Amino acid sequence: MSIANVVRKDFKDVRRAKLVWAPAALYTLFMLLFFWGQTQGPEPDFYQVLWGLVGIGGALLVPLTALVAAYLSIAGERESGSIKWLLGLPNSRTDVVLGKLLSRSAVVAAGLLLSFAVGVAAAAVLVPDMTFEYDEYALFAAVTVLYALAYVSVAVAISAASSSRSRAMGSAIGFFFVFNLVWNFLPVGPVQMIGFLSDEFGLEVSDSVTELIFSISPTGAYLNGILKLIMPDRFNAQAGAVVTDPPFYIEGWFMVIILAAWVVVPLALGAWQFNRAELS
Numbered sequence: 001m002s003i004a005n006v007v008r009k010d011f012k013d014v015r016r017a018k019l020v021w022a023p024a025a026l027y028t029l030f031m032l033l034f035f036w037g038q039t040q041g042p043e044p045d046f047y048q049v050l051w052g053l054v055g056i057g058g059a060l061l062v063p064l065t066a067l068v069a070a071y072l073s074i075a076g077e078r079e080s081g082s083i084k085w086l087l088g089l090p091n092s093r094t095d096v097v098l099g100k101l102l103s104r105s106a107v108v109a110a111g112l113l114l115s116f117a118v119g120v121a122a123a124a125v126l127v128p129d130m131t132f133e134y135d136e137y138a139l140f141a142a143v144t145v146l147y148a149l150a151y152v153s154v155a156v157a158i159s160a161a162s163s164s165r166s167r168a169m170g171s172a173i174g175f176f177f178v179f180n181l182v183w184n185f186l187p188v189g190p191v192q193m194i195g196f197l198s199d200e201f202g203l204e205v206s207d208s209v210t211e212l213i214f215s216i217s218p219t220g221a222y223l224n225g226i227l228k229l230i231m232p233d234r235f236n237a238q239a240g241a242v243v244t245d246p247p248f249y250i251e252g253w254f255m256v257i258i259l260a261a262w263v264v265v266p267l268a269l270g271a272w273q274f275n276r277a278e279l280s
Helices: 003-014 018-040 046-070 075-080 082-088 093-126 134-161 165-184 190-201 207-215 218-230 232-236 252-276
Strands: none
Touching (some): 003 093, 018 046, 046 134, 046 165, 046 218, 075 082, 075 134, 082 093, 093 134, 093 252, 134 218, 134 252, 165 218, 207 218, 218 232, 218 252
C-alpha cells in the first residue's frame, strides 16, 4: 500500500461526513450574505466584501472547517483499532500521516474552492455594477487555502500525537482557543501583554516586532498577509502598523512563509510522535 492508496481510501471515507462539509457550507452562506449586503449600499465595495470574508469567515470558519475535517484522522482509527489494519499493510506510519494530510487537505480545499466559485457567481448576479478584481480575488483564495492547509496540518499532527478521540478533540479545541482567539482577538493576547509591560515598566518594543508577534499564529499571518498583499492601504491605517521602510519579517511574502511553516513543522512533529508511539 502507498501514500496514494491511503489518500484514496481516506478521501472516500471523509467526503461523506456531513460534519466536515457543514462549516464550508456556512462559509458559503457568509459569502452570499456579504455580497447581498453590498446591494443595500450606495456604492458596492469589492474590498469591503473581501475584508469581511477575511475577518469573519476566514479567521473563524476556515480554522473550524480544517480542524473538524482532520482532528480525528488518525486518533479515531487508533481508538477503534483499525489503525493496526492500515499499518499491517506494506505501509509506514509516515505514509499514513502524509496520506491523511493530503486527503483531508483535498476535502477542505475542494469545499473552499467551491465557495469561492459561488462568490464569483453571486457577485455577477447580485452586484453586477461592482468592480470585481479577479486577480486579487484569486490571490485571496490562494492565501485562504494555504491558511486552511496550515490548520489541517496542525489537526493531523494533533491526531497523530493523540491516543484517543477525547485527547485529540481537547488538543484541537485548545489550539484554536490559544492560537486564534487568545493570540489575535482577546485582550489578553501577547500583543496586549507587551502593551501592558510597556506602560507599566517602560518596555520598548518596536511596531514591527509587535506585528511579527501578532503574525506568529496562523490567523495573524493570514490577516496581515491578506492586508499586505491585497490591501496595503488598509494595513497602514491600522493602529501602530505604520512602519517606515518595514523589515522583511512583516512583509506580505513573509506571512506566506509563516503559513507554510505551520504546514510543515507541526506535521513533522506529529509524524515523529506517531512513529514513537506504542499502539495498544
